[in-house]
Amino acid sequence: xxxxxxxxxxxxxxxxxxxxxxxxxxxxxxxxxxxxxxxxxxxxxxxxxxxxxxxxxxxxxxxxxxxxxxxxxxxxxxxxxxxxxxxxxxxxxxxxxxxxxxxxxxxxxxxxxxxxxxxxxxxxxxxxxxxxxxxxxx
Numbered sequence: 001x002x003x004x005x006x007x008x009x010x011x012x013x014x015x016x017x018x019x020x021x022x023x024x025x026x027x028x029x030x031x032x033x034x035x036x037x038x039x040x041x042x043x044x045x046x047x048x049x050x051x052x053x054x055x056x057x058x059x060x061x062x063x064x065x066x067x068x069x070x071x072x073x074x075x076x077x078x079x080x081x082x083x084x085x086x087x088x089x090x091x092x093x094x095x096x097x098x099x100x101x102x103x104x105x106x107x108x109x110x111x112x113x114x115x116x117x118x119x120x121x122x123x124x125x126x127x128x129x130x131x132x133x134x135x136x137x138x
Contacts, residue, residue: 004032004135007044012125015073016093018060019120021050021131025103026110028133035108037137042100044132047090047124049097055117067093067123090123097121105137 006028010019025041041050053059071092072078079088101118104111110118120131 001136001138002032002034002037004028004034004133006031006133008120008131008133009128010120010122010131011128012122015123015125016064016068017122017125018064019122020055020117021120022055022110022117025118025133029105029108029110029135032135034105034135034137037105037135039103039105039110040100040132040134041103041118042132043094043120044130045124047087047094047122048129048131049094049099049121049123050101050131051097051119051121052101052103052112052116053119054115055119060119063097063121067096070096087124093121093123105135 008021008024025039029039043050071089073089076082076086081088081091122129
């Protein structure tokens with residue numbers, strides 16, 4: 001069995017942002033040489049998320065607005081976590097969107113449905129953040 005590890009680095013210029021990383025994950029699968037197996041993709045930070053959904057701008061805006069209603073950034077005084085930081089909302093948003101995705105690899109490609117795409121979601125940006133891609137298989 002093969003194992004392959006790669007990190008992606010993002011620096012989202014705003015507090016929140018969404019990046020389609022499907023092509024990056026597929027490129028890592030190609031680099032790995034794995035034809036049949038699994039890929040794990042997860043942010044290595046507790047204020048970001050990786051999720052699968054449709055790449056449609058209206059839907060991405062809907063997610064962002066929904067998350068901001070459920071866990072608004074301001075006022076930061078509403079959160080007990082915020083002592084020296086102002087990112088409690090980002091931790092909550094991450095819990096709502098999930099930590100990671102695990103996907104099947106078949107014939108060297110992501111084994112996805114028609115509209116499925118992998119996204120990196122940032123909820124506390126403006127600095128470097130990493131995403132781990134871990135591939136195992138044959």
